[in-house]
Amino acid sequence: MRKRAWTLRAAGLLAGFALMGAPAAMAEITGSPPRPATTADVDMTVLDTVEVLAEGVQFGPGMWRVHRDGRSLWILGTQSPLPRRMQWHAEPVLAILEQCQALLRPPLVDTDIGMVRGMMLLPAALRVRRNPDNARLQDVLPPDLHARWLPLKARYMPRNRKVERFRPLFAAQELYARALDAIGLDRKPVASETLLRAARRLALEEIRPRITLELDAPRQILREFSGETLDDLACFELTLSRLETDLGAMRQRANAWAIGDIEALQSLPAPNHLGACAEALGNAQALAETGMADIEKKMRAAWLAAAEAALATHADTFAYLSMTTLLGENGMLQALREAGYDIVEPE
Template identity: 40%
Template structure:
């Protein structure tokens, strides 16, 4: 249930906002060509990035979402190299761990958890959103969600997540979890060592955290507006990107920019009132990056061949994960 409280999963958890992955911006004159028929059948996705030093290699596969619902992913290259690797680096992220006895201690606070998705003081979306933004919400809600009076009392960040998920489903797109499941299956089949690369967020006073969150104001109107903008203008381009990933066409993906609601929604949670007095919730993105880079360096030093998965956006960003390794003297080669 705690994960439902923080699905600024776009902020704290690894695959939380898998829908929204920010690619590098494109030139303003780069117009997407609608591609309404999604690819079906078996597709390989992009090739592998190669990080190397002193004869040791870390292979990195770039995951992406959304993807076509009917696509079956299979890459012979990934299967072969992963099976021959000595270590697999799990995707980076952050988690909130609640052990069994601490979970029992949390039970009395569950009544406080109920309603955590709702706006404080019984406010509705109409009350907390600018009038023009709320007017744009109504037709999209009718199109993708239908009658749902309850959602009108949710915080904008949660309502936006529900709307975006429904919009993607109607567009024939999925979150692409099948790719992760297949990779996990190969890892288990070959009994490859798995190394976690994320960080754990402290949860010393869960009941107080929940109460503070419920009372906390979130500056999430911009997150909400950016989500509406994507659904209003970006559906065709999402299909193009999904098809491009399936075909391994990275150039096509990089040419298409879009409204980046992930950053706005993440910032709404990172800068919320309930995080300000909690040092363990500060600099989360930077700590996740540092943790992954540290795990990658250890794997490169210890193994002839290691394997990792990263979101494609984290690979392509100029200040992303592979750029950090390159700055440390590692050779980074793009897929052929």
């Protein structure tokens, strides 16, 4: 059942290329469903050098309250990946959700092709993962980069032969997913799933900003993309760098969210290799007419507009966004401050 669910998701996403412009979601569409890692897949000395993961019931972080004129937008920052054996104690957050009138979800990049048409395009969509002319990674990568790939591939997916025919971008994302699984991290959206179920039980208004890409000729786009060489070496190299140097920090960020340490989340660097991967896709010639190149800018503008509309309409609105989207000089919290809203930090 899990494999079928992934196939249905891949049909709509890969065929339309919609989610390829959303870095946070790329890992969900670039490879096969993850299998449990075994000791054969991972050098156990790696786990000895990184932080022990949080287990059991954890409260997670507090919320930001954005407010003006007596109206509030409560924002929970989410994190991915998280410790696999952690259980989120969501009751304090759900208590705030219960006093709200609406749930503001992250923006969705959508297409107009529909699920049925997407299913018909699935075989062609899956083929675009492969290099043009079915070339191997060793044929398209610089020798030094291929030399870095080999030990990581041997460590995290030694029995996967198909990946050697993948484009560097897709090979890197497959490796990334396997590595996270091997070190005890899970990409499952624990917080968002819990919030969405509760909001629907409470019959809250659901606000979902949408950016629709009109794909007039999806078959032609897939055909052109299949034969195009991507400028994706930066994506590949940055992904390898994260796996070579950032595993410990990934676990620290996962733990920081679990125990609600927002100060640690703000201080820990979060390299964005997925941004380079999304840029490689957005710059593909086959996708030039779809509006993919500036999709992140459109998503940001759509969410901010929806947040301001909710603040003008409802006494209390609940929202959730990734910590990387919320924090920093260019984060959504800073954008809301610049728009004149007062912000109360989490306790």
